[in-house]
Amino acid sequence: MICLKNIVKTYNKGKSNAYEALHGISMEIKDGEMTAVIGTSGAGKSTLLHILACIDGYDSGEYTIDGEEVGRISEKQMAQVRNEKIGMVMQDFALVDGFTALDNVLIPLDFAGGKQRLRKKERREKALKMLDMVGMKEFAGKPVNNLSGGQKQRVAIARAIANDPSIILADEPTGALDSATTEEIMKVFRDLNEQGRTIVIVTHDPAVAEQCGRVIRIEDGRIVE
Numbered sequence: 186m187i188c189l190k191n192i193v194k195t196y197n198k199g200k201s202n203a204y205e206a207l208h209g210i211s212m213e214i215k216d217g218e219m220t221a222v223i224g225t226s227g228a229g230k231s232t233l234l235h236i237l238a239c240i241d242g243y244d245s246g247e248y249t250i251d252g253e254e255v256g257r258i259s260e261k262q263m264a265q266v267r268n269e270k271i272g273m274v275m276q277d278f279a280l281v282d283g284f285t286a287l288d289n290v291l292i293p294l295d296f297a298g299g300k301q302r303l304r305k306k307e308r309r310e311k312a313l314k315m316l317d318m319v320g321m322k323e324f325a326g327k328p329v330n331n332l333s334g335g336q337k338q339r340v341a342i343a344r345a346i347a348n349d350p351s352i353i354l355a356d357e358p359t360g361a362l363d364s365a366t367t368e369e370i371m372k373v374f375r376d377l378n379e380q381g382r383t384i385v386i387v388t389h390d391p392a393v394a395e396q397c398g399r400v401i402r403i404e405d406g407r408i409v410e
């Protein structure tokens with residue numbers, strides 16, 4: 186499903202401060218796999234995740250999702266792939282403070298275009314269903330700034346899955362959480378994986394990596410294990 190062949194990524198390409206962060210990454214992630222990406226600070230984990238998420242481009246190599254080469258499509262098509270196929274979860278939750286949990290989950294549903302677009306009432310029902318899936322339905326009307334870290338991350342996961350993406354990419358999703366809350370959030374990811382979603386989690390935490398079916402270690406911009 187996800188296939189990277191010899192991906193090279195240089196920051197500040199062509200400038201005096203150019204820095205090659207990925208030196209030729211090749212890997213395959215199959216449908217339904219739950220994969221951890223680990224490695225020391227600066228190894229290139231976030232860089233790789235941003236490429237997978239179609240947030241960042243790359244210099245050379247080939248990246249295909251479901252056989253479609255991402256590098257060859259337009260910016261607009263890339264945004265479409267991002268919206269339809271990928272859900273992102275960040276360490277700092279990236280929720281809109283002051284918005285309720287429900288309104289945060291509604292954001293991707295309100296932005297969805299084309300055949301994915303639902304009517305207003307259906308969008309609300311869908312958002313509530315997503316909150317229910319992560320155990321947060323009863324908090325739907327609460328402003329997210331009044332929630333705990335673990336609750337915020339649940340809302341962020343509900344938002345990430347709102348448009349039914351097949352791939353969930355998470356960048357240190359438990360980095361701001363204590364170990365008990367980390368365990369709860371990992372249970373949410375495992376449940377989503379069991380429902381068939383492909384999950385890639387960048388983490389520093391061995392306890393998180395341990396719960397993934399597969400671990401990819403990156404050092405110095407290369408896969409070493």
Ligand SMILES: Nc1ncnc2c1ncn2[C@@H]1O[C@H](COP(=O)(O)OP(=O)(O)OP(=O)(O)O)[C@@H](O)[C@H]1O
Pocket residue numbers: 196197204206224225226227228229230231232233
């Ligand atoms: N926007 C940027 N401009 C220049 N260099 C960058 C940029 N982003 C990252 N880098 C460099 O690329 C390398 C890989 O960074 P990346 O953030 O992918 O590492 P990481 O493994 O995610 O690290 P961490 O665990 O600390 O988040 C680092 O040396 C970093 O300094």
